[in-house]
Amino acid sequence: MALVDDLEHPPTSQESARRRFLAAVGGGALGVGALGAVITTLRFIEPSVVYEEDKRIAVGRPEEIAVGTVLVLASGKVYLLRTEAGFIALSTVCTHLGCIVRPEAESGGFACPCHGSRFRAEGTVRLGPAVRELRRHPISVEDGLLIVDAGAFTEDRAVFAVPA
16 A cells, blocks of 8 residues: 655645644643643732631630539630639640540530540540640630630640639
8 A cells, every 4th residue: 555645645625624623622722721821820929828717715704604614615616614713724625536525514524425535624634545634725804804715725734813
């Protein structure tokens, strides 16, 4: 079978139309790819910063919270306890594997429903597998309102005494 030389035989109108179509499709694909590269580059240059909301929670006036009360601050994942010594803001996140602990009515403490850890009311470990106590959040008073900073943690065993 002999090979056909394209230079000796000019393309037919059907072949020319096919070549123009393939050239248009190839050029369109290159154009879409170039546009995608430009858009990606512009999005890379512009910073995409996500601003977090303030994690400080205004609870109320300290004198209005009775001793022995446990408040659930769900927006910050915090339990606020009023004890004789003052206020304690405990994280609801278990220190074992990060489950959310629940208040336990019979013991007055907290229990992890997933792995069985038990914590006393002040957050210390009563029963494992957790080995570290619940983390505490800093507490302050501003304009007479009790403020819990759910975005930060404070040293262990911190108790906020209400100023007289």
